[in-house]
Amino acid sequence: MIKEMISLLSLVFFCFTLNAQSQPTKDWSFNDEISLWKKHETLKNAGIGIFVQDATTGEVLAKTEPQLSLAPASTMKLVTTATALEILGSDFRFETQLAYSGEIKNDTLYGNLVIIGGGDPALGSEYFKEHYLENHFLDQWTKELQALQIKHITGDIITDATIFEEQTIPNTWIWEDLGNYYGAGACGLSVYDNMYRIHMASPAEAGQPTRVLTTKPFIPELELDNQVKSSKIKRDLAYVYGAPMSNQRTIRGTIPLGQANFVIKASVPNPPFLLGWELLDRITSAQITVDGFIKSQGYNDTLPKLTLVSRTLSPTLLEIAKVTNYESVNLFAEHLLKYLAFLMNGEGSTKKGTQAITDFWEKHGIDTHGFFMADGSGLSHFNALTAEQMVGILHYMKNQSIEGSNWFSSIPCVPNGTLYYFNPVNFPNNSLRAKSGSMTRVRCYAGELTTQNGQPLLFAVFLNNFDSSHREAIRLIEDLLLRFSKSK
Template sequence: MNRPLKYWVLTCFLVTCFVSGKAQEKVPLSHFFSRWANQEILEHASIGLYVQDAKTGEGVLQSSPQVSLTPASTLKLLTTAAALELLGPDYRFETRLAYQGYIQNDTLFGDLNILGGGDPALGSIYFKEHYLKNHFQDTWVKALKDLNVRHITGKLVADASVYDDQFIPNTWIWEDLGNYYGAGACGLSVYDNLYEIHLSSPATAGKTTKFLSTKPQIPGLEFDNRVLSADDPRDQAYVFGSPLNNQRTIRGSIPKGKADFVVKASIPNPPFLLAWQLKNRLAEADIQLTGEIQVIWEKQKNAEDKEMQKLKVIATTISPPLSDIVSVTNHESVNLFAEHLLKHLAYLKTGLGSTKEGIEVVTDFWKEKGIDTRGLYLADGSGLSHFNAMTAEQMVQVLHYMKTKSASGSYLFQSLPTVPNGTLWYFRPELFPRNTLLAKSGSMTRVRCFAGQLTTITGRELLFAVFVNNFSCTQRQAIQAIEELLAELAKR
């Protein structure tokens, strides 16, 4: 080929590439989404998508029609945002130690009371420095010593009556209840309402494991251990049992050849455990308690004020600020914290914390803020229930309100994980560098959802929610598909 002809061919090739590239860049997002939603791995899935410009409020991309889908743990955004708005980021919970009766010489003639105030984080592993460095129970014991109390004639009362006695929302499934992520909220929770079960496994697969211990010790708890050793390196053990019941069955498998393998489970009766521990600490400090432990789940309303007037508070344990609790709730996706916030909103409004009343408070709050709540069905505050349903547009409306109208909005967005942290550890950092993606994830069987804020390469901030339900592919494939969608949005 002679030189002029070769230059002509090269020029035509470059022009073709340029035109082709420009044409590819101009493919509308709606066309890209249509191809994305119709890929084979999502063939049988229900998909909800809504994307909005954070600054202008302009709709950028959406699935149509908007349908109500299971949001999984992204639902925590509705609960935590409402709590920030209604309580304020500086709100703190209080747990008090008090006595009823009188002190004469070194004897308390009456009862010692632990008054629960709905603190979701009391003794939490997420707030070790706050609660456990100088252990709150040591502070309680010191308060009694400062009063020269060496004998207590009455009971040790654990009062959890600020919330109702139904730990678990009606629609949580049996498989979840005994496990750590299925720990329910009560008026006197402690240690994230979870404990560790320690097991050892034989070197070969398919053999019975050995129960070793629990941490902390749970008085009266009995186990039927049916866990087997397995080649699978994952924790596939599940604990079955209901609140206030000390019978537990453990099924499934743990990796073979483990000398001490930990399975996390939910405490059956948190107020009783806390009182039992305090009773032991009193004994270690040479303070004798004559009476038994009593847990109060419900008070007579007409007698409550009179009873409270008789109590003398001697120590108060204060929680971290709500903003810190919200940060952990969303970043680590802690179901217990979200359920506490839901019940606490009901407690402050009605005097008794319940899931049902909490749902009404949250729903009414967002309705008052101008969000169309038709198609919004709440069954809990954390998203663990399969009965929750909402549209992607409703989720984005909540985010847009918090972004543009809320004085506490920054706390909500700061609570969202960034790639590759928290629940976004599986996204590729090169696709979302420098914290350009802030998102709450949600997952359960055949459900994968994300909601948050995405900053594009042009600096445009987009608020988004993508819900994918009932896909037939693996969770990993669903994650990769959503990652592809968000990466395309980031290019715009």
């Protein structure tokens, strides 16, 4: 408690100092501001990386020395989405196919139904309800089968997710993340954001067992070990634990007491199997029977020839990139990384994807010494790069990329997306456009800031291992950016 009071008083004093200097003096510089900022009590042991550059002239206005390789958290999504737009273009769309093997005689398909994944990160996504769900893609597939007058299928429903590697998550993600919705891995056949909801009820007393009511969507063969207790704390502190492709899940932690229908979100264990199950349910409801089972396998040239039934296209890549950066969707970023790996190396893996992106930026003039990429989303604690490298990518996209204006439009302005903590009064008229990133003891921002005299600045501010709450860290960074915006 005493430590928290000291930290709060220190923050108040620091902010008072900034307010007392609200108009920079004639000799004031960005580096002066950074020097003052770094003296804050909660930052004295922190890893700090700052780089500020004039977006037009390229003049470096401020930088911390040395430029440290620091964990960028979700600002890594800027690197991934920029690379994807550069290579694929804004109008690119992913494609998922429904096909069959064998032949149709009378009303019977003597063969298999095959769902061929094309790496679409958004198939059935809640972020694109109008695109996929209002006229549900599974209903469209069912109608296509009915148009072929199929009433019976002798074979299996086969899901082919082999465009990506079998391992859905990066090696360096932590156990605590894997079973939760934000730890959903990228699969060649992902569906519904690879996320399901667990509906729970809690008693009126704290510290008592809770009950699982249902899951939506229904996850076949799921086994839930519920160890969650009721609590007086009025927020979700429940975590789901379990490995990808395993149907065993354990839920630990607490949810608020006295809840009749409390919802927590978790990652789908086996997305291809869920999609096959959902298709089976739809066509069975339409009086189409299936003799076989749901199976996962690759469909290559050695297997019977396939006949296309239906093609489902994703939203444009620009639309997907905007959701990725506005909502900080880890799944989408990991899909983009693996698809780039598949496109450039023929292997849709995390390892090939991180190498492909690193190579891309090295070829485009970024010094990649100290640039360590472990995933596409920033969820891995093994990611590291310098603020200067991040601004170098921003500068390239601003001044050299034909996709630059599109990409910058995918980055939120205050108070949208993940910038809702910032005061919009401080940054009016879309003057601050940035991606945030946060993990335990990590808070980062990178983007474009237009000063009050109209000067466009590109910046990155990385904080690692600070000794304060995230709210304090956000306030410190906001005050620093506000000072930058008042520069002359």
